[in-house]
Amino acid sequence: MVQSCALDWAKDKGYHSISFLFPLTFWELNLLKDRLSLIELLQTFYPELKELDASVLNEDGVWFILDGLDEFQIQLNFDCPAVSDVSEASTVDSLVTNLIRGNLLPRAHIWVTSRISDEYQIPPFYLLKKTELRGFSDEEKEQHFQMVIGDDDLVNKAINHVRILRSLDSLCQIPPICTIMSCPALAAVLSSKESFLRELDLGYNSFSTSGVQELAEGLNSMTCRLKILRLQGCGLTAETCQYLSQCLMQHQILQELDLSSNGIGDRGLKLLSHGLGSSSCRLQTLKLYCCGLTVLSCESIGEALKSETSTLLELNLSNNSLKDAGFKIICEGMYAWCSLQKLNFLLPFSLTYCSLTDSCCAELASGLMSKENILSELDLSHNNLQDKGVKKLYIGLQIIKLLYYERLLFIEDSRSGRRFLADPSSQKSLGNSCVVFA
Numbered sequence: 225m226v227q228s229c230a231l232d233w234a235k236d237k238g239y240h241s242i243s244f245l246f247p248l249t250f251w252e253l254n255l256l257k258d259r260l261s262l263i264e265l266l267q268t269f270y271p272e273l274k275e276l277d278a279s280v281l282n283e284d285g286v287w288f289i290l291d292g293l294d295e296f297q298i299q300l301n302f303d304c305p306a307v308s309d310v311s312e313a314s315t316v317d318s319l320v321t322n323l324i325r326g327n328l329l330p331r332a333h334i335w336v337t338s339r340i341s342d343e344y345q346i347p348p349f350y351l352l353k354k355t356e357l358r359g360f361s362d363e364e365k366e367q368h369f370q371m372v373i374g375d376d377d378l379v380n381k382a383i384n385h386v387r388i389l390r391s392l393d394s395l396c397q398i399p400p401i402c403t404i405m406s407c408p409a410l411a412a413v414l415s416s417k418e419s420f421l422r423e424l425d426l427g428y429n430s431f432s433t434s435g436v437q438e439l440a441e442g443l444n445s446m447t448c449r450l451k452i453l454r455l456q457g458c459g460l461t462a463e464t465c466q467y468l469s470q471c472l473m474q475h476q477i478l479q480e481l482d483l484s485s486n487g488i489g490d491r492g493l494k495l496l497s498h499g500l501g502s503s504s505c506r507l508q509t510l511k512l513y514c515c516g517l518t519v520l521s522c523e524s525i526g527e528a529l530k531s532e533t534s535t536l537l538e539l540n541l542s543n544n545s546l547k548d549a550g551f552k553i554i555c556e557g558m559y560a561w562c563s564l565q566k567l568n569f570l571l572p573f574s575l576t577y578c579s580l581t582d583s584c585c586a587e588l589a590s591g592l593m594s595k596e597n598i599l600s601e602l603d604l605s606h607n608n609l610q611d612k613g614v615k616k617l618y619i620g621l622q623i624i625k626l627l628y629y630e631r632l633l634f635i636e637d638s639r640s641g642r643r644f645l646a647d648p649s650s651q652k653s654l655g656n657s658c659v660v661f662a
Contacts, residue, residue, distance in 0.1 A: 226289050226291045226337060230245055230247050239287070241284070241285055242285050242286075242287045242333075243280075243284075244280075244285065244286045245289070246269075246287070246288050246289065247289040248269065248288065248291065249292055250290065250291065250293055250296035251292060251295045251459070252269065252514065253316050254297050254487070255487065255516050256316045259313045259314060259315055260313055260316075260319075261309075261310060261311045261312055261313050261314070262307075262310040262311075262323075262329075263276075263278055263311055264313075269543075278310050281329055281332070282310075282329060282331065283331065284331050286331070286333065287332065287335070288323060288329075288333070289335045289337070290335070290336045290337070291337045292337060293336055293337065293338035293345060293346075294339040296320075298316075299317075300320065300321050300346070301317065301318075301321060302321055302325065302346075302350075304317075304318045304321050304322075306322060306325075306327045307319065307322040308322070308327045308328060310328065310329065324350050325350060366379070378412055411439055411441050412442065414443055414450055415442045415445030420449070421450055422450060423450070423452040424450055424453050426454065426458060427454050427455065428456065428457040429458055430458060431455070431458045431459065431460065433464050433467075436460065436464040436467050437464075439467075440467035440471050443471045443474075443475045443478070444470060444474045448475060450477065451477055451478060451480065452480040453482070454480075454482040455482060456482050456484040456511070457484070457486065458486060459487075460483065460487075460488055461486075461487065461488065462488050462491040462495065463492075465491075465492040465493070466495045468481070468483075468496060469497075469499035472496070472499025472505045472507060473499045473502040473504050473505065474504065476505075476506050478506065478507060479506060479508045480508060480509040480510075480511075481507055481509070481510055481511070482509075482511040483510075483511065483512055483515060484514060484515070484540070485513060485514050485515075487516045488512075488515050489515070490518055490520040492515070493512070493521040493525070494521070494524050497525070497527065497528050500531075500534075500536075501527060501534075503533040505533070505534075506535050507535060508537045508538065509536075509539075510538070510539055510540070511540040512539075512540060512541055512544065513541075513542040513543055513544075514544070516544070517541065517545070518546065519546055519549050521544075521550070522549075522550035522551070522553040522554050525539075525553075526554045526555075526556050529554065530556065541554075548583050551587070552584055555587045555590075582616065585612070585614075585616035585617050589616045
């Protein structure tokens with residue numbers, strides 16, 4: 225429902241009085257450990273707000289959607305010190321509490337979603353209105369099974385199975401549970417010889433570890449022909465990665481895997497890397513946007529890229545705190561055996577602990593000059609590379625003989641760096657490359 229509201233607003237189909245809408249999930253807020261201001265928090269998830277005048281947030285028409293309070297790992301303390309300045313640093317839970325109390329941006333609209341069991345965290349005094357969303361009706365359950373499963377025979381089997389168990393029938397009023405019940409049926413579809421399913425998008429459904437295990441069993445079938453699997457925003461944990469890793473080792477047809485917006489962390493990536501490094505893995509696109517990865521994950525990624533059998537062409541590591549040290553480790557994988565064509569290192573977290581600096585650019589330039597390198601798109605947006613870093617990268621682009629580069633993005637509006645790359649001789653050396661200052 226949250227995503228539906230945000231989409232309607234973005235498409236100008238509703239909420240016309242709202243100028244800014246900020247959906248924030250509590251499970252993503254769990255990843256922020258350092259003290260930061262509300263402005264820095266918003267820029268972490270919405271880096272395009274870097275140039276935003278903070279004063280506009282004090283006006284009418286600002287809407288915060290805080291989704292999934294029951295997933296927040298910190299108990300809200302409504303006796304915490306007051307924070308009224310959007311530029312004042314504090315803990316994440318304190319910022320959330322002060323938003324709800326109205327100390328921060330008192331004219332903003334605040335919508336908090338939660339399970340009924342956790343609604344007590346917010347004192348009734350701060351609740352202007354409370355709404356309970358009812359679950360699926362019997363007819364809606366059948367429609368949901370039909371939408372997720374597709375095959376009529378399997379839909380009927382799933383519905384009959386649910387009706388036999390009365391408690392399960394009640395649980396299926398909850399959409400995520402209803403989806404999880406579809407996992408065995410989906411696995412059956414994937415493993416069916418008659419299945420022509422090539423692409424499966426299950427994004428933003430809630431899956432348990434057992435649900436992912438069921439799906440993996442279908443993927444591991446010799447008759448499965450699925451090429452694209454999207455599981456973004458499904459609440460996956462590190463434990464689920466062991467089953468996905470097995471899929472990469474056994475399912476030689478899968479070409480694209482999207483695990484974005486799942487808190488798998490370093491432990492999950494390590495489990496996944498066993499499959500990535502397998503000689504049987506044929507994955508071409510891997511999306512790990514906002515997965516709670518740190519420098520600890522970079523060695524596993526680098527080793528996978530260096531594998532002789534690696535077929536990876538596109539890698540998205542946006543919104544992960546990899547830092548310079550992690551970046552250098554991954555750069556080592558851009559040599560001899562790396563087939564990577566797109567590398568996205570968009571790190572919009574606070575520059576105090578997540579930015580790349582000019583110190584990583586020499587290593588990257590060396591990778592760009594490698595004759596085996598065929599990198600065609602490089603996104604380094606929202607990093608503090610500065611003039612020195614830009615010039616180091618320019619050397620790599622200038623020396624390389626075959627210019628495959630299509631786009632270089634730098635967040636810093638570096639004046640001398642801009643003049644340097646705008647020089648006619650620099651442009652001539654860069655050929656058809658495009659340098660954009662974001």
